[in-house]
Amino acid sequence: MLEGDGIGPEIVPASVLVVDAALAAAGAPPAEWVELPLGASAIGTHGDALPASTLAALEGLDGWLLGPHDSAAYPEPHRSKLNPSGGIRKHFDLFANIRPAKSFDGADAVVPGTDLVIVRENTQGFYADRSTYKGTGEFMPTPDVAIAMGIVTRPAVERIAVEAFELASRRRGRVTIVHKANVLKLTTGLFRDVCREVAARYPQVSVDDFHIDAMTVHLVRRADAFDVIVTENMFGDILSDLAGEIAGSLGIAPSINASHERAMAQAAHGSAPDIAGQDVANPIAMILSSAMLLDWLGARHQDPALARAATLIETAVAGTVRGGVRTRDMGGTAGTRAFAEAVAAGVKR
Template structure:
């Protein structure tokens, strides 16, 4: 049995975490769990956003299933997601977007993967107040960080039989920073002649994704563009409630839903746990438990196809618990 750390988050975090853990247990996933409350609510209770014991647990288990955490906009503490990614050098944020025939969208057969560099770019949060009316933000791009995320994208393409890797950038304007990222991409692409490679400016990429998503396979991007583009790809498959992600480093791995904590619907029992559940499936695959992950994915597909127990974001009226129970019944 592998022990993993679980952060229950806040907002809808505890609700969807409870649903996911119940499904994992029903599927007999060979896991033990160490649970911790984190986020704004935990800070109000105990004066720490993430308890010391929670960090200690992750440093012991090396695997974390993390539910959404509220981040204040424009003030307050820094994103805990960013903190965790930097503290444990979780440099690769991998976000697969795959359509499901049971969820109606303008496009079918979407199968895209975004590789987002996770440790630098504007997300370093370095800002300077020049005067009362002027703020400067620093964008950081390094060869080391760029090389490892780009190589990770190509290695994933080889391992999973993918055909193309596209570099997304703004090197036409940011000639030094994004220019470095693009030049490193071209260097590494030459090492993988069996994989097609191309590059696109980020604004053109967004337009092309909503017109011809079939032309994309794997995209690799600096941090900010990856955040924006992966949210866009979630829209192609039915919304953020369906987009999982994993954050991988040399020694640690964190699995989380892409969406936020949705405090406006917290406690209403209508949150969709699918993104976190599919993130848990990625966790199982990371640990080599592919059969259990397949069983859960198949159960979710069956529930989505039946359309009887869909949460409101998917056009249904089911509660989180009704959806959970339907998945468990199929598992």
């Protein structure tokens, strides 16, 4: 567990509380939590927001909880470095960012009934911190000119498309490809075309595609009509925040970042320094991210107890919200810890 910055030291322990309860209820062995330094506190103790000792420790683990970071507030030179989560993603090639958006009964949603998953390619595109082997994809030939490279490769698209179609095969059997091939003909055109090629391996899954600008409109109007959305890095980052709000709040938007060997649970939202330490942050996104991690670990290790623990968490979160226990951003009065305790009690029931 890496608590991170801002509300991280509140929402990560809240998630640990729920995970421990779910593992016990599912008959799984208890977790042995390894606390590792990261973020502003690590700068103070280790001289680096992402210490080498933390990366070395993660090498021996196949799953972890990562709290949010507030890298924009770090002192230089740390502020200009690759942020901690980006550094971890790049180091471990966590190529798949899986971001569900699901509305809850009893909570306001822009589009009730939303239940979709955005599958985001996590290593290429226009994100300079992840798109090159060494250095970044951004450069300035003069002080007045800034250039960014957008990189798309067939192997990277193929592996993320497989993730999307495998997921859709376990859900409602529909994949939507999001691109901008009418303008970025070569890069996002390649993304669309390779996804279409992978689709041919999954005849049981229906496929359609939209341009990114049109997709934002479709989400606002009819998010409940979509199942799995696969897209490139930057488009996926933007769409997942939009989808989280459409489902009810960015505070309920979970995610995992995964390779074939490791997965990192990380809420889609930021560190919210304006409410840090006040016990008002919504821990749902981090709790559900933890459930996603348990489900991923259960599938990787063929361990049904871990998968059951994940289901218990998801069911208990939904039941807690439906029962009227909610944090401030969802119109309730429960604090971070109190909400987590209510979910843990729901898990035990």
